[in-house]
Amino acid sequence: MSAEIEVKSVGKRFGGGPPVLAEIDLEVRAGEIVSVVGPSGCGKSTLLRILAGLDRKHEGQVLVRGRAVDGPTRTVGFMFQEPRLLPWLSVERNVVFGLDREHKNHGRNGVAELLAKVQLDGSEKLFPRELSGGMMQRTALARALAAKPAVLLLDEPFSALDAFTRMHLQELVLGLWERSQLTMVLVTHEIDEALYLSDRVVVLSERPAQVAEVIPVPIARPRDRREPALLALRGHLLEKLRLAGRKPSPPIEYEI
Amino acid sequence: MRDLRSSLVRLLLGILLPALLLAAWWWSSDVAHYFTENQLPPPERLLSALRELNRQGDYSRHLLASLRRVALGFGAGAGIGLVLGTLVGLSRTLEHIVDPTLQGLRSVPSLAWVPFLLLWLGIDEGPKITLIAIGAFFPVYINLVSGIRQVDRKLVEVGEIFVLNTRERVVEIFLPAAMPYAITGLRIGLGQAWLFLVAAELIASTRGLGFLLIDGQNNLRPDLMLVSILTLALLGKSADSLLRLVESKLLGWSDTFGERR
Numbered sequence: 001m002s003a004e005i006e007v008k009s010v011g012k013r014f015g016g017g018p019p020v021l022a023e024i025d026l027e028v029r030a031g032e033i034v035s036v037v038g039p040s041g042c043g044k045s046t047l048l049r050i051l052a053g054l055d056r057k058h059e060g061q062v063l064v065r066g067r068a069v070d071g072p073t074r075t076v077g078f079m080f081q082e083p084r085l086l087p088w089l090s091v092e093r094n095v096v097f098g099l100d101r102e103h104k105n106h107g108r109n110g111v112a113e114l115l116a117k118v119q120l121d122g123s124e125k126l127f128p129r130e131l132s133g134g135m136m137q138r139t140a141l142a143r144a145l146a147a148k149p150a151v152l153l154l155d156e157p158f159s160a161l162d163a164f165t166r167m168h169l170q171e172l173v174l175g176l177w178e179r180s181q182l183t184m185v186l187v188t189h190e191i192d193e194a195l196y197l198s199d200r201v202v203v204l205s206e207r208p209a210q211v212a213e214v215i216p217v218p219i220a221r222p223r224d225r226r227e228p229a230l231l232a233l234r235g236h237l238l239e240k241l242r243l244a245g246r247k248p249s250p251p252i253e254y255e256i
Numbered sequence: 257m258r259d260l261r262s263s264l265v266r267l268l269l270g271i272l273l274p275a276l277l278l279a280a281w282w283w284s285s286d287v288a289h290y291f292t293e294n295q296l297p298p299p300e301r302l303l304s305a306l307r308e309l310n311r312q313g314d315y316s317r318h319l320l321a322s323l324r325r326v327a328l329g330f331g332a333g334a335g336i337g338l339v340l341g342t343l344v345g346l347s348r349t350l351e352h353i354v355d356p357t358l359q360g361l362r363s364v365p366s367l368a369w370v371p372f373l374l375l376w377l378g379i380d381e382g383p384k385i386t387l388i389a390i391g392a393f394f395p396v397y398i399n400l401v402s403g404i405r406q407v408d409r410k411l412v413e414v415g416e417i418f419v420l421n422t423r424e425r426v427v428e429i430f431l432p433a434a435m436p437y438a439i440t441g442l443r444i445g446l447g448q449a450w451l452f453l454v455a456a457e458l459i460a461s462t463r464g465l466g467f468l469l470i471d472g473q474n475n476l477r478p479d480l481m482l483v484s485i486l487t488l489a490l491l492g493k494s495a496d497s498l499l500r501l502v503e504s505k506l507l508g509w510s511d512t513f514g515e516r517r
Binding site: 052054071072073074077078080082084086087088089097098127128129147 | 410411417429435508510
């Protein structure tokens with residue numbers, strides 16, 4: 001299988017500051033779900049923004065389907081940590097917003113279907129301020145899918161939701177993934193989420209972040225969250241994360 | 257039913273102060289004779305003044321003349337303000353070119369323009385409408401520029417992710433997001449338009465509410481002046497209410513303290 005996303009020695013520093021990412025190499029195959037975990041503030045989200053083309057000032061190169069990324073394209077969809085819906089548009093029109101120009105003007109077909117897929121049929125006319133957090137993220141998901149991306153990047157999209165809603169949305173995303181050829185890269189700080197959803201989990205180290213470990217999750221779907229194999233991997237991943245968080249942290253100096 | 261009742265309560269609350277003022281006015285002029293008729297004519301004198309004015313259709317003539325000037329002046333000023341505000345809001349370069357000059361012009365008092373406007377545009381409707389347009393322009397312009405600058409970067413990024421072109425970004429993200437500011441600007445601009453109307457009509461005019469005011473002053477007719485002042489107050493309030501109605505229609509989506517019902 002060919003690589004859908006190729007990350008080639010990507011590095012990043014903000015301004016003249018110390019490097020946030022250093023020499024990141026990664027390949028994601030088509031149709032694969034890859035999670036990126038790491039100590040908080042290690043640059044996971046920065047890496048995702050580079051993959052999306054939102055952040056273009058970096059070292060190295062990112063290829064999506066063999067083409068160098070130099071800005072956002074409609075091949076790559078993005079789900080932000082917050083829903084970022086347009087507050088002046090109804091649920092339905094927010095999803096229409098994701099369609100390409102042609103479909104926007106002609107028919108808007110598929111929107112009703114998408115809304116049904118994320119279980120928002122019946123809420124089309126509501127405005128974002130009338131929605132719960134879960135409904136907002138489902139709308140954002142439908143909007144992202146309306147663009148028919150080949151790759152979907154998810155930046156901790158469920159982190160602000162309660163456990164019940166989060167599990168529901170994970171199932172939803174998995175269901176949508178199974179019916180499509182979508183390639184997904186998910187940044188998360190939830191170990192269980194990473195293991196439950198992914199084919200591989202990438203562990204980043206402390207700043208400057210490097211790929212510390214790539215852990216395959218060779219467990220067939222549908223998975224059971226209590227599966228022993230999953231729990232064993234959980235222990236392994238926790239250990240790797242602990243090591244990753246410890247690596248090059250410089251001595252702390254206090255100045256008063 | 258509840259809606260109806262709450263809006264009735266609101267109406268009554270709003271009428272409370274004017275009613276008290278009217279009572280005080282009536283008491284001080286009619287009952288206590290605290291003021292002479294030339295200082296403060298009693299309320300009923302206004303009705304007779306109004307009747308007298310309207311015998312020759314003068315009142316409606318003044319009214320329509322003023323309304324027309326405000327409509328044209330506000331329309332032109334606010335229209336230019338919306339276009340220029342959008343462009344300057346979006347382009348830093350344009351801001352550096354245009355904004356210093358505009359801020360300078362803004363600090364010129366309205367009356368300072370009058371002699372030149374008369375010289376350049378004659379004494380007809382031109383200078384009056386232009387003066388009103390100047391008054392309406394600045395609030396619209398300034399509010400819209402800062403409105404566009406305040407647009408949430410996170411929403412702008414959504415536009416990037418979905419690869420919108422410039423026109424789509426402006427129409428689908430910047431303008432709707434800046435709408436609350438634009439409407440505030442329009443409301444202030446409309447208020448300014450009425451202020452500048454009177455300034456324009458005080459000078460070189462033969463009709464309009466401002467003329468009625470100056471005419472009353474010159475002929476020692478405080479009742480005419482009060483007719484003009486009350487009409488201006490009523491018109492200004494009605495025009496603002498109309499804009500607020502537009503505002504509530506356009507900004508029903510906003511999730512803010514003001515929208516809480």
